[in-house]
Amino acid sequence: MKIMVRETPKGMEVYVPKKDLEEMIVESEKPDIWGGWAKLSNGWTFEMPAFDEAPKLPITVDARRLSVE
Numbered sequence: 591m592k593i594m595v596r597e598t599p600k601g602m603e604v605y606v607p608k609k610d611l612e613e614m615i616v617e618s619e620k621p622d623i624w625g626g627w628a629k630l631s632n633g634w635t636f637e638m639p640a641f642d643e644a645p646k647l648p649i650t651v652d653a654r655r656l657s658v659e
Contacts, residue, residue: 591655593636595623596648604630627656 594605595615602615602623613634619626625640636653 591636591653592650593653594648594650602628604628604636628653 592607594607596603596605598614600614603612604615605612611632613630613632615623615628616631617629618638619628622644623638624644626638627635628638629635635656637656638653639651
């Protein structure tokens with residue numbers, strides 16, 4: 591699923607265009623979110639792609655949704 595990740599004054603936020611959904615990242619497996627899972631404030635969890643270096647934000651990535659809570 592294509593998602594956009596961006597930095598806001600409140601923290602990292604994910605925008606899901608197909609669902610017109612904007613949610614904050616509230617928990618992640620790794621401190622920089624890349625290469626692990628990231629949980630959104632609505633309960634959805636995404637498997638985030640891995641990068642050697644943190645990419646410049648905002649960025650659109652292909653992430654796999656792990657849960658639908």
